[in-house]
Amino acid sequence: MTRTQAPPAVVATNLTKIYGHGDAAVHALRGVSVAFHTGAFTAIMGPSGSGKSTLMHCLAGLDTATSGTVRVGEAELTGLSDRRLTLLRRERIGFVFQAFNLLPTLTAEQNIRLPLDIAARQPDQALYDRVIDTVGLRDRLGHRPAELSGGQQQRVAVARALISKPQVIFADEPTGNLDSRSGAEVLSFLRTSVRELGQTIVMVTHDPVAASYADRVVFLRDGELVTEVAAPTPQTVLDTLVKLEA
Numbered sequence: 001m002t003r004t005q006a007p008p009a010v011v012a013t014n015l016t017k018i019y020g021h022g023d024a025a026v027h028a029l030r031g032v033s034v035a036f037h038t039g040a041f042t043a044i045m046g047p048s049g050s051g052k053s054t055l056m057h058c059l060a061g062l063d064t065a066t067s068g069t070v071r072v073g074e075a076e077l078t079g080l081s082d083r084r085l086t087l088l089r090r091e092r093i094g095f096v097f098q099a100f101n102l103l104p105t106l107t108a109e110q111n112i113r114l115p116l117d118i119a120a121r122q123p124d125q126a127l128y129d130r131v132i133d134t135v136g137l138r139d140r141l142g143h144r145p146a147e148l149s150g151g152q153q154q155r156v157a158v159a160r161a162l163i164s165k166p167q168v169i170f171a172d173e174p175t176g177n178l179d180s181r182s183g184a185e186v187l188s189f190l191r192t193s194v195r196e197l198g199q200t201i202v203m204v205t206h207d208p209v210a211a212s213y214a215d216r217v218v219f220l221r222d223g224e225l226v227t228e229v230a231a232p233t234p235q236t237v238l239d240t241l242v243k244l245e246a
Contacts, residue, residue, distance in 0.1 A: 007073075008035035009168045009200040010059055015068035017054050017223075028054040029065070030223040036168070041194045041201045043211040045237065046220035047245050053172065055220065056204045060093055060170045061085050073167050090119060094161030094169035098176035100153040102145040108156045109141035115164045123163060127197075134192055135159045151182025155189055162193055169193075171203040175210050187213040208237035219244060 017029040028051045036042050036059075044052045057063035059070055061077050070077040072092055077085065102111045112132075116123050132138050135155045137148075145153050154174060161169045171190065175183030191213050193199040203214065211217045211232055218228045221244045229236050 006038040009038045009073065010036040010202065011069075011071045012055070012059060013069045013071075015055070015058060015070065016066045017051070017058060017063070018066045027223050029058070029068075031068070032220070032223070032225050033068075034218055034225055036200065036202050037216075038200050039194065039198045040216065041191055041214045042203070043214035043217045043232070044202065044204045044220065045206065045211055045217055045241065047241070048206075049222075050220040050244075051223040052204050052220050054223075056170055056172060056202065059202065060095070061089050090115070091164075092167045094164065094166035096154070096157050096161050096169060096171040096174045098173040100145070100150075100157045100177075102153055102156060102160075104145050107142050107144055108137060108148065108152075111145070111156055112141075112160045112163055114160060119164070121164070124165065127165065128163060130197065131159050131162050131193075134196065135189060149182065150178050151185045154178060154182070154186045158186065158189055158193070162197065162199060166199075168200045168202060171201060173205055174203065175205070175207065180209075183207075183210065208234045208241065211237045 013033050015029050015032040019026045019028060032055060044055060046052045058065045075088055137152060137155060140148060140152060175186055178186065187210055190201055194201055205211050212234045214232060216228060216230050217232045217237055219226055219240055229240055
């Protein structure tokens with residue numbers, strides 16, 4: 001089955017999000033419909049206030065849309081109880097944030113295994129070994145976060161997200177706290193996890209260079225999906241952003 005034939009990992013249909021009421025109402029999302037392909041790396045971009053973080057939070061079940069639907073695989077998030085939504089996030093969704101969110105008292109290996117330990121699941125040993133080798137930190141597994149560089153900490157966070165075999169990983173500005181070299185290492189690892197592990201990644205970023213690692217970039221403006229770019233380069237992404245902000 002080719003990537004284009006695989007069913008989408010995440011689908012948003014006519015997604016609307018309104019904060020506040022009456023004259024103070026803010027329309028963060030205005031009827032957004034978009035699909036994110038299985039086994040693909042997609043970036044979400046747009047000017048400040050465009051709704052990109054709100055969209056990701058609604059897609060990931062971290063926020064509730066005012067109207068519209070979100071499907072992750074075959075599961076529709078709309079109307080799920082808090083308990084079922086928590087289970088779905090634990091079992092099907094991985095997260096990578098700008099802050100690495102590692103537990104300082106645990107080693108890198110313990111941090112990576114944490115989601116499986118919480119769910120009382122044993123790791124798929126072949127996948128575990130592949131992820132550890134891909135992340136390139138096998139010789140650092142016994143180190144605590146304070147003993148790792150920022151780039152190494154973020155790679156531990158990505159490995160933690162990968163290890164439970166989620167249907168989709170949502171990455172929110174994953175290189176925002178990193179220097180350019182460390183950021184490039186993390187982005188290369190994300191791209192490798194898509195190419196070699198078949199992972200699906202949806203990343204919010206403001207950085208055209210970061211977005212160029214993706215297979216596709218979708219652009220929001222004023223809460224609406226306005227265009228997208230396939231096989232992006234830093235220049236095509238920057239040109240599109242300049243047009244949106246004009």
